[in-house]
C-alpha cells in the first residue's frame with residue numbers, strides 16, 4: 105500500500121470513529137424518536153414495545169449486538185474481498201480517462217466530480233436493491249431493524265457488501281475513477297450514513313436547510329418507514345437531489361412515533377435469522 109493510500113485509510117478510520125461517537129452520544133442526549141425495543145418474549149410473537157426497564161435494556165443491547173455482529177463480519181471480510189476488488193479495479197481498469205479530465209478537473213474539482221459520479225452510482229445501486237428480488241433478499245436485512253440509530257448505518261448482510269463491492273468495482277474501473285477518490289468517497293458515505301440513520305434531534309431550521317442538499321435523518325427515516333411505498337423511495341445517500349431528479353422522493357414527513365421496519369413485519373430477526381434471510385422466502 106503506498107503512503108498516500110495508507111494515510112487516507114488511517115485518517116478515514118479515525119474521522120469515522122470520532123464522528124460515530126459524536127452522533128451516538130447526541131442521539132442518547134437529544135433523541136428524536138422513542139426507542140423501539142424487542143423484549144425476549146417477543147422474539148416469536150406479535151407484540152407492542154416492551155415496557156419494563158430490564159426488557160428495554162435487554163432489547164437495546166440485543167439490537168446493538170445484531171448490528172455490531174453484522175458490522176464485525178463485514179469488517180473481517182473487507183480486507184479479504186472489498187479492498188482488493190476496489191484496488192484491482194482502480195489500478196487495472198481501462199485507462200481511458202482523457203488527460204483533459206485530469207487537467208480540467210484535477211485536485212479538489214476532480215475529487216468533487218468523482219464523488220458526484222459515485223453518489224449517482226450508489227443511488228442507482230440502492231434503488232436496484234429494492235427493485236430486483238435477488239438483491240432485495242440481502243438488502244432487506246438492513247430494513248428489518250425496528251428502530252434506527254448510528255448502529256443501523258453499519259447493519260448490512262455481508263452478501264450485499266460483496267455484491268456492492270463487485271458492482272462498484274466494475275463502475276470504478278469503467279469510469280477510470282482513481283483509488284484515492286474511492287477511499288475518500290467511502291469515508292464520506294460512512295459519515296453521511298451515520299448522520300442520517302442517527303436518532304439525534306436536529307433544530308428544524310437546520311434540518312430543512314441541510315435537506316436541500318444532503319440526505320438528513322428526516323429524509324432517510326422515511327425510507328425506513330414500515331410502509332412499503334415509503335420504503336421504496338428516498339434512495340439517496342449523500343446528495344438529496346437524485347431522488348428529486350429521478351422522481352423517487354416520498355412526500356411523507358417523518359414524525360416521532362413513525363413505525364420503523366418493514367410492512368407486515370412486527371419483530372426483528374435473530375442474528376442467525378438475519379444471516380439466513382437471503383436464502384429464505386423474501387418479503
Ligand SMILES: [Zn+2]
Nearest residue numbers: 230234243327
Ligand atoms: Zn433501502
